[in-house]
Amino acid sequence: MSKEITSREQDYSQWYNDLVLKGELADYSAVRGCMVIKPYGFALWENMRDQLDRMFKETGHRNAYFPLFVPKSLFEAEEKNAEGFAKECAVVTHYRLKTDPEHKGKLIVDPEARLEEELVVRPTSEAIIWNTYKGWIQSYRDLPILINQWANVVRWEMRTRLFLRTAEFLWQEGHTAHATKEEALEETRKMLEVYATFAEEYMALPVVKGVKSANERFAGAEDTYCIEALMQDGKALQAGTSHFLGQNFAKAFDVKFADKENKLEYVWATSWGVSTRLIGALVMAHSDDSGLVLPPKIAPLQVVLVPVYKGPESKVVIDERAQSIVKELKAKGISVKFDDDDSTRPGWKFAQYELQGVPVRIALGLRDIENNQAEVARRDTKEKQTVALDGLVAHAAALLEEIQEAMFNKAKAFRDDHITRVDTWAEFEQVLEEKGGFISAHWDGTPETEEEIKAKTKATIRCIPLNNEQEEGKCILTGKPSKERVLFAKAY
Amino acid sequence: MSKEITSREQDYSQWYNDLVLKGELADYSAVRGCMVIKPYGFALWENMRDQLDRMFKETGHRNAYFPLFVPKSLFEAEEKNAEGFAKECAVVTHYRLKTDPEHKGKLIVDPEARLEEELVVRPTSEAIIWNTYKGWIQSYRDLPILINQWANVVRWEMRTRLFLRTAEFLWQEGHTAHATKEEALEETRKMLEVYATFAEEYMALPVVKGVKSANERFAGAEDTYCIEALMQDGKALQAGTSHFLGQNFAKAFDVKFADKENKLEYVWATSWGVSTRLIGALVMAHSDDSGLVLPPKIAPLQVVLVPVYKGPESKVVIDERAQSIVKELKAKGISVKFDDDDSTRPGWKFAQYELQGVPVRIALGLRDIENNQAEVARRDTKEKQTVALDGLVAHAAALLEEIQEAMFNKAKAFRDDHITRVDTWAEFEQVLEEKGGFISAHWDGTPETEEEIKAKTKATIRCIPLNNEQEEGKCILTGKPSKERVLFAKAY
Numbered sequence: 005m006s007k008e009i010t011s012r013e014q015d016y017s018q019w020y021n022d023l024v025l026k027g028e029l030a031d032y033s034a035v036r037g038c039m040v041i042k043p044y045g046f047a048l049w050e051n052m053r054d055q056l057d058r059m060f061k062e063t064g065h066r067n068a069y070f071p072l073f074v075p076k077s078l079f080e081a082e083e084k085n086a087e088g089f090a091k092e093c094a095v096v097t098h099y100r101l102k103t104d105p106e107h108k109g110k111l112i113v114d115p116e117a118r119l120e121e122e123l124v125v126r127p128t129s130e131a132i133i134w135n136t137y138k139g140w141i142q143s144y145r146d147l148p149i150l151i152n153q154w155a156n157v158v159r160w161e162m163r164t165r166l167f168l169r170t171a172e173f174l175w176q177e178g179h180t181a182h183a184t185k186e187e188a189l190e191e192t193r194k195m196l197e198v199y200a201t202f203a204e205e206y207m208a209l210p211v212v213k214g215v216k217s218a219n220e221r222f223a224g225a226e227d228t229y230c231i232e233a234l235m236q237d238g239k240a241l242q243a244g245t246s247h248f249l250g251q252n253f254a255k256a257f258d259v260k261f262a263d264k265e266n267k268l269e270y271v272w273a274t275s276w277g278v279s280t281r282l283i284g285a286l287v288m289a290h291s292d293d294s295g296l297v298l299p300p301k302i303a304p305l306q307v308v309l310v311p312v313y314k315g316p317e318s319k320v321v322i323d324e325r326a327q328s329i330v331k332e333l334k335a336k337g338i339s340v341k342f343d344d345d346d347s348t349r350p351g352w353k354f355a356q357y358e359l360q361g362v363p364v365r366i367a368l369g370l371r372d373i374e375n376n377q378a379e380v381a382r383r384d385t386k387e388k389q390t391v392a393l394d395g396l397v398a399h400a401a402a403l404l405e406e407i408q409e410a411m412f413n414k415a416k417a418f419r420d421d422h423i424t425r426v427d428t429w430a431e432f433e434q435v436l437e438e439k440g441g442f443i444s445a446h447w448d449g450t451p452e453t454e455e456e457i458k459a460k461t462k463a464t465i466r467c468i469p470l471n472n473e474q475e476e477g478k479c480i481l482t483g484k485p486s487k488e489r490v491l492f493a494k495a496y
Numbered sequence: 497m498s499k500e501i502t503s504r505e506q507d508y509s510q511w512y513n514d515l516v517l518k519g520e521l522a523d524y525s526a527v528r529g530c531m532v533i534k535p536y537g538f539a540l541w542e543n544m545r546d547q548l549d550r551m552f553k554e555t556g557h558r559n560a561y562f563p564l565f566v567p568k569s570l571f572e573a574e575e576k577n578a579e580g581f582a583k584e585c586a587v588v589t590h591y592r593l594k595t596d597p598e599h600k601g602k603l604i605v606d607p608e609a610r611l612e613e614e615l616v617v618r619p620t621s622e623a624i625i626w627n628t629y630k631g632w633i634q635s636y637r638d639l640p641i642l643i644n645q646w647a648n649v650v651r652w653e654m655r656t657r658l659f660l661r662t663a664e665f666l667w668q669e670g671h672t673a674h675a676t677k678e679e680a681l682e683e684t685r686k687m688l689e690v691y692a693t694f695a696e697e698y699m700a701l702p703v704v705k706g707v708k709s710a711n712e713r714f715a716g717a718e719d720t721y722c723i724e725a726l727m728q729d730g731k732a733l734q735a736g737t738s739h740f741l742g743q744n745f746a747k748a749f750d751v752k753f754a755d756k757e758n759k760l761e762y763v764w765a766t767s768w769g770v771s772t773r774l775i776g777a778l779v780m781a782h783s784d785d786s787g788l789v790l791p792p793k794i795a796p797l798q799v800v801l802v803p804v805y806k807g808p809e810s811k812v813v814i815d816e817r818a819q820s821i822v823k824e825l826k827a828k829g830i831s832v833k834f835d836d837d838d839s840t841r842p843g844w845k846f847a848q849y850e851l852q853g854v855p856v857r858i859a860l861g862l863r864d865i866e867n868n869q870a871e872v873a874r875r876d877t878k879e880k881q882t883v884a885l886d887g888l889v890a891h892a893a894a895l896l897e898e899i900q901e902a903m904f905n906k907a908k909a910f911r912d913d914h915i916t917r918v919d920t921w922a923e924f925e926q927v928l929e930e931k932g933g934f935i936s937a938h939w940d941g942t943p944e945t946e947e948e949i950k951a952k953t954k955a956t957i958r959c960i961p962l963n964n965e966q967e968e969g970k971c972i973l974t975g976k977p978s979k980e981r982v983l984f985a986k987a988y
Contacts, residue, residue, distance in 0.1 A: 034570055034627050035563040035615065043558035043643060050559065066535035067542065071527040072617075072648055072664050073586075076593070078526055080603045090593040094565075095605050096617065097589045099652040101568070101582040111572045113587050113614055122605055123527065125564075125588065125617075135526050145839070151535060156564055156648065160591040172564050347637070 007359060011293045016237045023287050024166045027296045027360050037164040037171030041280070044360065047304035049174065049280060053154065055206050055302065056176065056278065059198050065150045065178060070132050072156075073123035078131045082256035085130055088223020092159040094125040094171075125158040130224060130275055133179045134253040141181060141271055143262045148191075149181040167284035168241075168496050175279035181271045183261065185250075188272035192248040195276040196229040199244035207282065208299040208411040209233050209289050210419045211243055212442070212491060214467025219451050222275075226250035232466045232491070234419045235288040238440020240466045240493035243285050246276035284496070289415050290384075296361030297384050299411050300404040307333055307340040307400055308362045312350045312369035319344075325373050325393075329366070332397040338404065358383060363407050364400055384411055425489070432480050432492075436461055442493045446486035448479035457481055463492045499851060503785045508729045515779050516658045519788045519852050529656040529663030533772070536852065539796035541666065541772060545646065547698050547794065548668065548770065551690050557642045557670060562624050564648075565615035570623045574748035577622055580715020584651040586617040586663075617650040622716060622767055625671045626745040633673060633763060635754045640683070641673040659776035660733075660988055667771035673763045675753065677742075680764035684740040687768040688721040691736035699774065700791040700903035701725050701781050702911045703735055704934070704983060706959025711943050714767075718742035724958045724983070726911045727780040730932020732958045732985035735777050738768035776988070781907055782876075788853030789876050791903050792896040799825055799832040799892055800854045804842050804861035817865050817885075821858070824889040830896065850875060855899050856892055876903055917981070924972050924984075928953055934985045938978035940971035949973055955984045 007026040010018040024030050029045030041049065057067070073096060080086040100117030104110040126132065133151075140146060154176045164170050178195060182188040196213055203209045211231035221228045225247035233243045254260070254270040263269055290297040300306050309329060311322045326342050333340040343353055350367065357365055367379040378396055381388045384407050391399045422441025426432045435443055447453060447465065457480075458464050468490045477486045499518045502510040516522050521537030533541065549559070565588060572578040592609030596602040618624065625643075632638060646668045656662050670687060674680040688705055695701040703723035713720045717739035725735045746752070746762040755761055782789040792798050801821060803814045818834050825832040835845055842859065849857055859871040870888055873880045876899050883891045914933025918924045927935055939945060939957065949972075950956050960982045969978045 031628065031631070033563045034567055034624065035565045038563035038565060040563065040628050041561040043560045046560045047558065049561075066539065068535045068538045069533040069541075069666065071525045071530035071532065072650065073527045073530060075526055076603060079593075080601065083601055086593075086603060087595075090595075090603055093591070093593050094588045094615070095590040095593065096586045097605065098587040099585070101571075101578075101585050101587065101616070103579075103582075109572065109575055111568060111578060111582055113589065123586070124593070132526065136523065136532050139523070158564065174561065 007355075009293060009295060009359070012236065019293070020284075020288060021166065023291055023296055027287075029283065029287070029296075030166050032166075035171070037161055039166050039170050041174075044304055045283065048283060048286075048298070048302060051302040051304065052206070052282060053176070056198075056202055057154075059202060060152050060176075060178065063194060063198060065152045065180075067153065068151045069153055069155070070129050070136060072126055074126050074129075074132045076122045076124060078135050079124045081131060081135075082224050082253055084252070085128075085224030089127040089159070092127055092161065094158045094160055096123040096125065126155070127157055127159045128275075128277075129153065129155070129157075129177055129179065130249070130253050130273075131257075134257040134259060134273070137181055137271070138257050138259045141259055141261050144183050144264055147181055147183045147261060147271065148187065150178075150191075151180065152176055152178040165284070167280055167287070169281075173280045175277050177275060177277040180274045181259070182274070183263065183269070183272070185272050188250075188274050189248055192227070192229055192246045192274045192276070195274070196231065196244075196246040199246065199276070199278060200231050203231055203233065203243055203282075204412065206299065206301045207286055207289075208301075208408055208415060209243065209285060210412065210416040212467060212469055214469040214472075214491065216245075216467060217451070217454055217465045217490070219454050220464060222247045224249060224252055226252070229470075230467050232442075232493075233285050233289060234422055234441060234493075235285070235496065236418070237288070238422060238494070240442065240495040241281075241285045241288070242466070242495065243282060244276070244278040247274060249273035249275060290411055291361065294355075294386075295359030297411065298361035298363060300363045300408045303361065303363050304339070305341050305360075305362050306338050306404055307364045307366060308353075308357045309340060309342045309366045309368065310350055310353050310357075311342075311344055312367055312372075313346070314370055318370040321370060321373060322368055326368055329368075329393075329396060333400060336397060336401055338401060354381075364403055366396070366400070382407055384414075423491070426480065427477070429480055433461060436463055436492075436494065440494065442466065442491045444489045444491055445480040446477035446488075447490050448482050448484035448486055453479060453481050457492070462494050464495055466491045466493050466495060499847075501785060501787060501851070504728065511785070512776075512780060513658065515783050515788055519779075521775065521779070521788075522658050524658075527663070529653055531658050531662050533666075536796055537775065540775060540778075540790070540794060543794040543796065544698070544774060545668070548690075548694055549646075551694060552644050552668075552670065555686060555690060557644045557672075559645065560643045561645055561647070562621050562628060564618055566618050566621075566624045568614045568616060570627050571616045573623060573627075574716050574745055576744070577620075577716030581619040581651070584619055584653065586650045586652055588615040588617065618647070619649055619651045620767075620769075621645065621647070621649075621669055621671065622741070622745050622765075623749075626749040626751060626765070629673055629763070630749050630751045633751055633753050636675050636756055639673055639675045639753060639763065640679065642670075642683075643672065644668055644670040657776070659772055659779070661773075665772050667769050669767060669769040672766045673751070674766070675755065675761070675764070677764050680742075680766050681740055684719070684721055684738045684766045684768070687766070688723065688736075688738040691738065691768070691770060692723050695723055695725065695735055695774075696904065698791065698793045699778055699781075700793075700900055700907060701735065701777060702904065702908040704959060704961055706961040706964075706983065708737075708959060709943070709946055709957045709982070711946050712956060714739045716741060716744055718744070721962075722959050724934075724985075725777050725781060726914055726933060726985075727777070727988065728910070729780070730914060730986070732934065732987040733773075733777045733780070734958070734987065735774060736768070736770040739766060741765035741767060782903055783853065786847075786878075787851030789903065790853035790855060792855045792900045795853065795855050796831070797833050797852075797854050798830050798896055799856045799858060800845075800849045801832060801834045801858045801860065802842050802845050802849075803834070803836055804859055804864075805838070806862055810862040813862060813865060814860055818860055821860075821885075821888060825892060828889060828893055830893060846873075856895055858888070858892070874899055876906075915983070918972065919969070921972055925953060928955055928984075928986065932986070934958065934983045936981045936983055937972040938969035938980075939982050940974050940976035940978055945971060945973050949984070954986050956987055958983045958985050958987060
């Protein structure tokens with residue numbers, strides 16, 4: 005093996021870091037808590053972004069771009085939102101540097117260039133966007149506004165993890181404005197569906213759709229819908245959220261519209277987002293001790309073709325055949341790399357592409373060509389097959405689909421196997437400790453109980469699943485009556 | 497007309513603002529000098545970005561993402577670069593807000609959350625990227641690195657103009673690392689060609705390719721290559737730059753590589769960028785007093801189909817026919833909108849799409865259908881034609897190509913007509929005052945003369961054109977000997 009990967013059993017957290025760094029997804033940077041997304045990781049993000057962007061546009065949304073900075077007076081307008089994010093804000097206070105009179109070649113912040121009003125680097129854009137919408141909305145004819153933004157945001161974090169929790173991250177944030185509560189609620193749920201479809205069909209990541217408890221709600225939202233995924237270590241990861249914001253931001257920014265009867269009403273709002281955090285989820289849900297395992301539909305590279313040369317004459321024959329295979333694969337819309345770099349050996353390449361999670365690897369030697377065959381290896385199961393060259397391209401295409409499906413099924417089986425119904429506190433603690441995963445249990449519905457459970461076990465309510473079965477029961481902690489089970493888990 | 501546009505003659509500057517605002521490309525924001533890019537403007541940017549991105553990838557580049565923030569100590573490492581941007585830097589000094597004890601519901605910067613080291617919001621990313629490259633480059637095998645980044649940058653500007661000069665703007669910045677000077681120079685020139693091709697073929701914007709004089713060079717570059725375009729008011733606009741950075745950043749960040757003889761050498765660098773400023777160039781190069789005129793290849797909407805209803809029965813017939821035309825256009829890859837909104841009249845729609853620069857407008861009434869025809873109007877010349885319905889889609893497709901070409905030819909004729917050779921100072925001042933455009937004149941090659949000319953006339957040297965004819969002459973101002981003409985102009 006070219007690069008040593010810590011095994012999951014040995015140290016799950018180090019395993020994750022090894023994959024991200026050695027799989028060349030990202031790197032640390034000189035800026036505390038900020039990462040560099042490397043080309044391979046960024047290509048993955050581009051594929052995810054392009055699919056989501058298509059889905060947003062198909063549901064009637066258009067992209068726009070709003071300022072990076074939020075003046076403090078706007079930021080504080082919606083109190084709950086401001087309160088929720090105040091502790092994580094990077095703040096611009098000055099607009100100029102000047103030469104340090106005491107140290108040649110050094111710069112200092114120019115004290116004379118202090119801003120009259122500080123600017124917050126957006127941790128989320130509701131404030132700046134609703135302040136803008138105010139100017140765009142007069143009548144019901146201006147509604148709905150269905151806008152999405154792809155942007156960077158900054159939330160100052162004390163403990164950071166590559167992709168999972170970084171001070172700066174990339175995301176999309178949808179911000180919509182509606183004439184009625186019903187329409188805004190419908191939008192909130194529609195976008196949750198879009199996220200769930202994307203996670204399951206593209207990322208091969210099974211998710212539970214649900215609603216957050218009040219404690220876990222987005223600051224400023226009336227309701228937060230979410231998709232929750234399960235990682236291999238039994239911890240949950242919130243993979244996307246869609247917020248019904250009610251009229252909170254409309255009231256904070258005084259955004260009213262004249263309805264058909266010319267009566268002034270506050271506008272209803274939603275916002276929804278997913279971020280580069282999804283890459284962390286992807287890595288932790290599917291990968292193994294040999295490296296990344298990427299779903300074909302979003303893998304930066306779907307197929308790699310590795311020639312196995314024996315002497316210079318073999319190169320001519322192999323290269324010619326390889327080029328024609330590459331051409332055929334590309335014609336089918338499959339991304340493929342022919343790695344004819346002769347400074348590294350096939351075995352090194354095999355390990356490298358395994359580490360980087362390329363779904364299908366084809367190895368081609370002279371004897372293979374003589375026998376009209378090639379060796380095809382799938383990354384997810386590591387199975388190898390000898391395939392006739394005539395049907396190779398069709399085989400690869402079918403295999404990519406098979407891998408996509410198999411990865412989802414495997415993750416789903418794991419997830420389903422890790423939803424445990426428990427009815428006693430002892431059982432709750434035991435399952436959490438020994439098995440992990442989601443715990444389906446009764447809860448008395450109070451924030452106090454939720455907090456106590458969190459303090460005792462670090463488990464939080466991940467969500468109240470949509471279309472949850474109504475069932476009389478008793479709270480796992482307090483024994484008070486409950487009408488439905490909720491999903492608890494430790495979470496990223 | 498639905499929205500009044502100031503004419504170019506009346507007030508060129510106001511005309512530009514009207515087009516941007518009323519054409520719905522962008523809006524002012526609550527943040528000083530920052531704009532909101534509205535959906536229509538952003539769709540235009542997306543089309544431009546997608547074409548450029550494809551061209552970057554075809555020339556071997558990959559996208560990545562580097563942090564928004566640059567620690568001050570890294571920012572100041574390359575002295576000329578730091579000096580050039582220090583006066584325009586937004587600086588983050590704190591990472592937390594807290595409740596204002598004296599004003600309920602207000603927040604203040606938490607004085608206890610002062611950063612040990614200030615963070616500069618990137619005005620450009622050479623510093624953070626070269627600090628990262630240091631960790632990626634050991635040997636010649638790690639070279640070249642060919643990376644591009646799509647990002648937002650901030651340069652604090654005192655006088656801002658929508659798209660042309662804003663505190664925050666969107667751009668791409670390529671940053672490449674090479675083993676030899678020749679290779680870096682070749683890359684610099686290659687990307688200049690990419691920009692020129694993009695400007696001319698997609699934006700229909702003829703450009704002069706050239707090299708900047710020392711005064712106009714990018715801070716930290718050895719040489720700045722540029723493409724310069726001409727606006728309708730006779731002022732030039734720098735539309736893209738490609739910098740040969742020599743070993744300046746490698747030396748500032750101590751980035752060395754072991755060559756094939758295992759000798760340590762400093763790495764050679766380039767950087768190159770275009771920004772949302774290009775949208776300003778696009779608007780000013782082509783538009784007229786009725787609104788925007790957008791080149792078909794990047795227009796957010798290429799064709800609009802406006803039904804001309806007369807009574808409810810006509811609607812059924814027209815809508816059915818219109819839908820089949822829309823389907824056919826889409827099948828040809830043409831973006832089209834069927835505007836059947838019946839709250840506005842056709843005349844209002846015609847004016848609106850004219851204002852927004854949709855290249856082709858098709859109007860369809862009941863009598864048209866009876867006569868197997870439609871009215872087709874092209875935006876650039878405003879010519880209308882009656883076209884047989886059978887050949888309508890093929891006609892529209894051909895017309896889009898024709899418009900693209902005609903727009904380029906028109907802009908090129910204007911530009912060529914506005915390159916004036918002058919040999920005396922009197923003539924120089926007169927042409928600059930009365931005709932504008934580029935002035936091709938001899939210059940003695942000194943920064944002092946260039947500065948004096950700028951002080952006297954506001955004209956700067958836009959570039960020394962590539963493959964410039966060598967010709968003995970005398971400097972327009974000083975009379976000192978010169979070996980070639982350079983292009984002067986007033987500029988945005």
